[in-house]
Amino acid sequence: DTAVSQTPKYLVTQMGNDKSIKCEQNLGHDTMYWYKQDSKKFLKIMFSYNNKELIINETVPNRFSPKSPDKAHLNLHINSLELGDSAVYFCASSQLTGDTDTQYFGPGTRLTVL
Amino acid sequence: AQSVAQPEDQVNVAEGNPLTVKCTYSVSGNPYLFWYVQYPNRGLQFLLKYITGDNLVKGSYGFEAEFNKSQTSFHLKKPSALVSDSALYFCAVGFTGGGNKLTFGTGTQLKVEL
Numbered sequence: 001d002t003a004v005s006q007t008p009k010y011l012v013t014q015m016g017n018d019k020s021i022k023c024e025q026n027l028g029h030d031t032m033y034w035y036k037q038d039s040k041k042f043l044k045i046m047f048s049y050n051n052k053e054l055i056i057n058e059t060v061p062n063r064f065s066p067k068s069p070d071k072a073h074l075n076l077h078i079n080s081l082e083l084g085d086s087a088v089y090f091c092a093s094s095q096l097t098g099d100t101d102t103q104y105f106g107p108g109t110r111l112t113v114l
Numbered sequence: 115a116q117s118v119a120q121p122e123d124q125v126n127v128a129e130g131n132p133l134t135v136k137c138t139y140s141v142s143g144n145p146y147l148f149w150y151v152q153y154p155n156r157g158l159q160f161l162l163k164y165i166t167g168d169n170l171v172k173g174s175y176g177f178e179a180e181f182n183k184s185q186t187s188f189h190l191k192k193p194s195a196l197v198s199d200s201a202l203y204f205c206a207v208g209f210t211g212g213g214n215k216l217t218f219g220t221g222t223q224l225k226v227e228l
Contacts, residue, residue: 004157031214041202043158043218056215090157094214100146100165101214105157 003027004106006091012112013081021076021109023091031055032074033092033103034066043090049074050096078111086113116141118207120219127195127226135190135222137205146208147188148216149179153201161203164188175199195226 004025013019025032033056034046048056049068063079078085088108094101117140127133139145146165150158162173169181179190190203202223206216 041152041221043204043221045215048214055213092158096214100163100208102148102160102163103214103216104160105150107157108155 004091004093004104006089006106006109008109009107010110010112012114014114015081015083017081018077018079019081019111020078021089021091021111023074023076023106025072025091025093025104025106027093027095027104029093029095029104030071031094031096031101032068032071033094034074034076035090035092035105037088037090037108039087047074047076081111081113083113086111116145116207116209116212116217118205118217118219120203120205120222122222123220124223124225127224129197129226129228130194133192133195133199133224133226135203135205135224137188137190137219138186139188139205139207140186141207141209143210145186145188146210146212147179147181148206148208149173149177149188149190150204150206150218151201152204152221158204161190195224197226197228200224200226 031050033048037043047066052068065077068074091106092103094103119138148163149161164181172178205219
């Protein structure tokens, strides 16, 4: 059973389009995250939700909008895609929001903007 | 603000030899330190973490890490490397009151050769 899953695995699209990435976790965790990994493998947090409430919102263009319909799902919607949005996006989850809680990552979604 | 440094982009080691992947950190307050491994085209897998207590932490696949407060380091070690250990390794730091916001290092590519 996959603990943290993401769809799609690959996403190729044109500049200016709007796209969504979906994430689901079956670990019973309360907190979910979105990370962006750039071409140099640098990993940076974008957002974090706890029980559908936004708790971390890093400096990210407002073209990016996370949505959490329930605590097992966290989707990422991106408007007006730009070339610089090309990256691998990882979803993660942790049991709570404690500083010491281990985060478990999904397999990633490779977004390519042409 | 917290930061993590992984001074080596790549570490090469012969199979059977001990390996060390270096990590130093900077935080305000108590640090919480994590190691993750990323295999090609995969998500990050949790290896181990230091929260408090014994400075030597043992984790998955025979890896261990030693927390050194005076040197602000958390180096990853393994007594005998395997070819299958070849992957990208990330160190990450959180801190008290950080709300489980992890800051990741830039990653170290480990290559284990026969």
